[in-house]
């Protein structure tokens with residue numbers, strides 16, 4: 001049977017490699033549509049948690065995992081030899097930067113080596129990890145061909161970028177259109193058929209490189225526009241104009257403007273990282289990426305700006321940052337989620353501590369700061385009480401979780417540095433609030 005017929009009949013078995021923020025929800029989508037799936041990860045803890053029908057991602061409830069395991073539609077394993085028993089292999093492993101801010105493709109190359117040991121004739125492999133144009137064909141393909149099988153005669157290969165927006169109530173994995181690119185017609189046909197089963201709209205493009213570049217354009221678009229409003233924030237602040245009021249007013253224009261919001265810096269696995277993937281690849285073509293790098297510089301500077309505003313506010317209260325105690329609200333990079341990868345809060349902690357402040361944080365979703373790529377802080381989330389809030393010289397709103405009681409926070413703190421306009425509706429005690 002032709003692979004696309006097998007997929008349409010839901011007889012194809014789907015394997016997802018990397019069961020993180022991208023892989024797990026995608027796997028569940030396939031299962032809930034009627035497929036039998038195998039989830040692969042090198043992390044034993046994740047595999048055990050799923051086997052116990054529990055979850056490790058806040059916005060993916062156990063009520064989705066339990067039926068998948070109980071019906072036998074979801075099988076998870078660390079045994080990659082089981083890759084040989086699936087029809088389609090979707091790869092959603094991390095693509096971070098190394099310590100020199102260069103792409104770290106080791107997760108993709110390691111996974112490709114593992115797949116090459118077990119790949120079977122007729123299988124479709126789709127890469128989902130965000131990366132620079134050329135990764136699928138120049139990095140993954142030769143490793144997979146190390147198996148002895150040749151693309152596109154023996155196996156199929158495509159790239160389809162993920163557009164997951166964790167905890168977005170309007171758009172989920174299923175309802176976000178998905179771009180699919182491949183360099184031969186059969187790979188494109190099979191990959192399109194695969195995603196057509198679970199995603200509202202599949203958008204085929206002519207090559208994996210075009211699909212890879214699409215993802216980078218989307219994220220660089222955000223990075224550049226966020227940098228623009230961050231710059232506006234600093235200019236307007238000097239002029240004593242509130243950038244938030246200006247953005248709200250500009251947003252009433254029904255065409256040609258879309259709002260982006262300033263903040264304490266970029267966070268998450270995508271927007272702070274992906275521009276560097278393009279910059280790296282552009283060098284191979286003697287192309288500078290000035291605009292993109294400028295946006296990166298402005299966004300990278302934002303935590304320093306927040307610290308400067310805090311120091312100025314402490315100064316006007318005849319206090320120095322050295323020896324003061326600072327409480328940072330929110331450790332996640334975005335409100336109402338539990339993901340702190342690249343979170344600007346971590347950078348804020350580092351800068352304040354370097355300047356001699358004592359720093360605590362409070363985040364209802366992150367009780368303890370785990371070890372991450374660049375940081376290993378030994379800190380536990382502080383409970384927000386009258387007593388704790390009033391004991392800090394400055395309270396900084398870095399991530400505006402909905403569950404924070406901003407009236408209570410303002411009432412009981414001496415000084416609030418608000419980087420998210422979370423206190424916009426507070427009427428009393430406004431003299432304590434500094435926007436940054």
Ligand SMILES: NC(=O)c1ccc[n+]([C@@H]2O[C@H](COP(=O)([O-])OP(=O)(O)OC[C@H]3O[C@@H](n4cnc5c(N)ncnc54)[C@H](O)[C@@H]3O)[C@@H](O)[C@H]2O)c1
Pocket residue numbers: 017018019020021022023040041042043046092093094095107110111128129130131162163164165166269270
């Ligand atoms: N998180 C998002 O919102 C988001 C959105 C769009 C795109 N992306 C992209 O998707 C990719 C995955 O991101 P994520 O957020 O799901 O990452 P993640 O860290 O949450 O998950 C990755 C998983 O891959 C596993 N893994 C690592 N190496 C492996 C290997 N060799 N074999 C099998 N499993 C392995 C890890 O244990 C982890 O469970 C990245 O390229 C990211 O840029 C993420």
